[in-house]
Amino acid sequence: MLQVTNLNIALDDLILAKDMSFHLKPGKVNVIIGPNGTGKSTLLKTLFGDIQTESGEISFANQTLQRKQLSHWRKQFGYMPQDIRLDVELSALEVVLLGQLDSLGLRLDDSVIKEALSALDKIGLLHLADKQVNKLSGGQCQMILFAQALMRKPKILMLDEPVSALDLHFQHVLLDHLDAQTKEQNWVTIMVLHDLNLAAQYADNLLVLKDGKLVASGHPSDILTPSLVESVYKVKAEVTRDTAGVPFVRTIRKSRSVTTKSISPKEQTMNVKESVYQAS
Ligand SMILES: Nc1ncnc2c1ncn2[C@@H]1O[C@H](COP(=O)(O)OP(=O)(O)OP(=O)(O)O)[C@@H](O)[C@H]1O
Numbered sequence: 354m355l356q357v358t359n360l361n362i363a364l365d366d367l368i369l370a371k372d373m374s375f376h377l378k379p380g381k382v383n384v385i386i387g388p389n390g391t392g393k394s395t396l397l398k399t400l401f402g403d404i405q406t407e408s409g410e411i412s413f414a415n416q417t418l419q420r421k422q423l424s425h426w427r428k429q430f431g432y433m434p435q436d437i438r439l440d441v442e443l444s445a446l447e448v449v450l451l452g453q454l455d456s457l458g459l460r461l462d463d464s465v466i467k468e469a470l471s472a473l474d475k476i477g478l479l480h481l482a483d484k485q486v487n488k489l490s491g492g493q494c495q496m497i498l499f500a501q502a503l504m505r506k507p508k509i510l511m512l513d514e515p516v517s518a519l520d521l522h523f524q525h526v527l528l529d530h531l532d533a534q535t536k537e538q539n540w541v542t543i544m545v546l547h548d549l550n551l552a553a554q555y556a557d558n559l560l561v562l563k564d565g566k567l568v569a570s571g572h573p574s575d576i577l578t579p580s581l582v583e584s585v586y587k588v589k590a591e592v593t594r595d596t597a598g599v600p601f602v603r604t605i606r607k608s609r610s611v612t613t614k615s616i617s618p619k620e621q622t623m624n625v626k627e628s629v630y631q632a633s
């Protein structure tokens with residue numbers, strides 16, 4: 354279990370965590386949401402030992418984060434930071450292999466290369482293995498970095514907005530794979546997302562940050578309500594539930610009052626045909 358106790362973080366005059374405490378269980382996808390600038394990335398960097406805290410304790414499996422033993426602490430992590438550019442002349446396969454940098458010897462084992470190729474294959478990107486990463490699209494780079502984080506075989510996997518550049522298909526490829534691997538490998542997974550509906554579909558545990566405080570935490574179906582969305586984001590919203598009980602958040606534009614109606618299957622096919630016709 355990853356345990357955070359009475360954490361206080363301040364950068365310059367900005368208080369980003371005020372006596373924050375929570376614990377995250379292995380085998381669960383923990384999703385952090387909250388407004389821009391609220392300290393989500395700072396919290397991940399702090400867990401990784403990149404940011405000096407004012408006070409508080411961070412521990413995992415009987416080990417406490419201490420500056421003296423930072424490299425040992427970090428070995429437990431796979432970390433995909435927000436917005437990394439891959440401006441290097443390396444192939445996608447080489448970038449994925451860097452996930453195992455800690456344990457790579459002078460000569461690369463065939464088994465390690467096979468594992469990296471299999472990681473690419475599982476997320477549908479095997480065809481990019483030999484391509485230079487500085488010639489890939491933003492979304493393709495994001496997927497390659499995801500494969501790299503998985504290669505580390507972490508105990509704690511942190512992903513900061515991992516789907517920000519991904520199309521709908523790859524958002525679900527990444528998140529389904531992440532969910533399955535988290536459960537299979539018993540990882541503590543911590544991910545920052547802005548899309549509340551993806552958070553609702555994939556979080557086993559949702560942590561809502563605002564003004565340095567953890568204002569709510571729990572299963573999305575228990576805590577995602579119109580009043581929470583409005584108090585955190587200052588945006589009105591309706592929250593409905595699908596048949597599995599998963600919340601669906603629909604935000605409401607100011608100065609507009611509309612009601613929704615479901616589109617019938619017949620209308621759905623008509624709309625698709627019309628758009629294809631107009632596009633051609
Ligand atoms: N090294 C630093 N020194 C001083 N202030 C910092 C530093 N890093 C971040 N900040 C400030 O801390 C605040 C929180 O930043 P952080 O990146 O954690 O926000 P975030 O919640 O991840 O936002 P976003 O959703 O936009 O990614 C911001 O106001 C930012 O300017």
Ligand SMILES: [Mg+2]
Nearest residue numbers: 393394435513
């Ligand atoms: Mg951030």
